[in-house]
Amino acid sequence: MSQLVEKLAKTKYHDLQKEDARNIIPKKKGIYAWFDKRSNEVIYIGRAIGKEGLYQRIVKQHLNEKYLKTDKKTGKRVQKSAFRILLSKHHPELNNWRIRSFH
Numbered sequence: 001m002s003q004l005v006e007k008l009a010k011t012k013y014h015d016l017q018k019e020d021a022r023n024i025i026p027k028k029k030g031i032y033a034w035f036d037k038r039s040n041e042v043i044y045i046g047r048a049i050g051k052e053g054l055y056q057r058i059v060k061q062h063l064n065e066k067y068l069k070t071d072k073k074t075g076k077r078v079q080k081s082a083f084r085i086l087l088s089k090h091h092p093e094l095n096n097w098r099i100r101s102f103h
Helices: 002-009 053-062 082-090
Strands: 030-036 042-048 068-070 077-079 097-102
Touching: 002 030, 002 042, 030 053, 042 053, 042 082
Parallel strands: none
Antiparallel strands: 030 042, 030 097, 068 077
């Protein structure tokens, strides 16, 4: 795991509050990590292995507020993105994050 974090630490950050993810995230398989902009702490590490790779995972799922599923117990529509679920449970105060990826 430490080798992965070291490799990601050497890649370029993308500030998704300033950059349009649709224009910068490639449609290639790869590894990505979300970082807190203030502390540079790793918040989440994921992999994208689907047909559209990083683009599918990051743009269409994690950044898509409408990426939902139906909760079997309540019948309510809830977040399906593992990143959004983790962030809301463990870091509700974080709204400043950036991403690094490699492929």
